[in-house]
Amino acid sequence: xxRIGKEVAGQIISxxxxxxxAVTCGIPMWRVTSYIGANIVTGQxxxxxxxxxxxxxxxxxxQCKMNESVMRLSRDLQAARALVIxxxxxxxxxxxxxxxxxxxxxxxKKESNMAKVVITAGCLIIFAxxxxxxxxxxxxxxxxxxxxxxxxxEAQRRxxxxxxxxxxxxxxxxxxxxxxxxTSCPPQQPMYGxxxxxxxxxxxxxxxxxxxxxxxxxxxxxPSQPYTGxxxxxxSKQYAAPTTYSARQYL
Numbered sequence: 246x247x248r249i250g251k252e253v254a255g256q257i258i259s260x261x262x263x264x265x266x267a268v269t270c271g272i273p274m275w276r277v278t279s280y281i282g283a284n285i286v287t288g289q290x291x292x293x294x295x296x297x298x299x300x301x302x303x304x305x306x307x308q309c310k311m312n313e314s315v316m317r318l319s320r321d322l323q324a325a326r327a328l329v330i331x332x333x334x335x336x337x338x339x340x341x342x343x344x345x346x347x348x349x350x351x352x353x354k355k356e357s358n359m360a361k362v363v364i365t366a367g368c369l370i371i372f373a374x375x376x377x378x379x380x381x382x383x384x385x386x387x388x389x390x391x392x393x394x395x396x397x398x399e400a401q402r403r404x405x406x407x408x409x410x411x412x413x414x415x416x417x418x419x420x421x422x423x424x425x426x427x428t429s430c431p432p433q434q435p436m437y438g439x440x441x442x443x444x445x446x447x448x449x450x451x452x453x454x455x456x457x458x459x460x461x462x463x464x465x466x467x468p469s470q471p472y473t474g475x476x477x478x479x480x481s482k483q484y485a486a487p488t489t490y491s492a493r494q495y496l
Contacts, residue, residue: 251429252363256343259370259422263336265415266377270329273297273309274406275322276388292406295326321387325380332376336419339369343426367426374419381412 273294292299295318299309315323343366385405392402 248429251425252343255367255422255425255429256340257422258418258425259336259340259343262370262374262415262418262422263333263340265411265418266329266333266336266373269377269381269408269412269415270295270326270333272408272411273299274408275325275384276403277406278401278403293322293403294408295322295329319387321380321384325384328376328380332373335369335376336373339366339373339423342366342369363429364427367423367429369423370419370426371423374416374423377412377419378416381409381416385409 273292273296275295276293278291278293289303290301292301295312297309297311299307301307312318315326318326343363345362388403388405388409391397392404
């Protein structure tokens with residue numbers, strides 16, 4: 246359950262981050278310009294986005310115009326349009342790949358293959374988060390620099406829009422989700438014997454070992470007497486013949 250829970254948490258966080266990137270790409274709030282002037286009736290708010298520019302009057306009317314030409318955008322917004330689209334593509338591919346190698350599915354049989362697929366998907370999601378973070382930080386830096394520039398006219402001073410904050414949050418969610426997926430199921434080594442036991446211990450082969458010499462006393466048999474070969478045996482002790490008894494004792 247631990248591995249499945251981490252995978253599900255990584256998928257949910259990555260999905261929320263992917264939705265945030267789509268919102269960042271769609272809404273025209275990368276830069277906000279407020280102009281009120283001498284009369285509040287003539288005040289208006291200008292929103293600059295990747296795909297359109299909108300102007301809201303103080304009366305509540307809003308007019309939007311599509312950016313048909315990319316060259317009309319500033320350099321940071323031109324790069325942001327390309328990088329955000331690439332980020333959405335990589336994030337969507339990584340999110341779909343997670344279902345192939347997830348523990349709760351049966352698309353793959355081997356544990357090692359499932360782990361490799363999930364780790365690959367996590368790396369794609371991390372890369373998507375980095376692609377979002379680059380244009381968001383770049384656009385925020387240019388906006389702050391122009392706002393603090395004393396040469397800039399008061400009516401043209403721009404502020405950071407809501408898309409920048411949503412982009413920062415989305416990039417953080419993608420990075421967190423990708424890290425969870427890459428660390429949820431590392432490849433496991435093959436197990437031997439019963440589950441939970443590691444491989445058998447390996448003993449290094451040292452080669453043939455010579456036995457040390459053992460020194461001690463040696464016992465030899467005593468030398469035997471040579472055989473003379475006389476041909477007759479004579480006992481060394483003479484035995485006397487038994488005495489005879491007369492028959493009269495038993496009559």
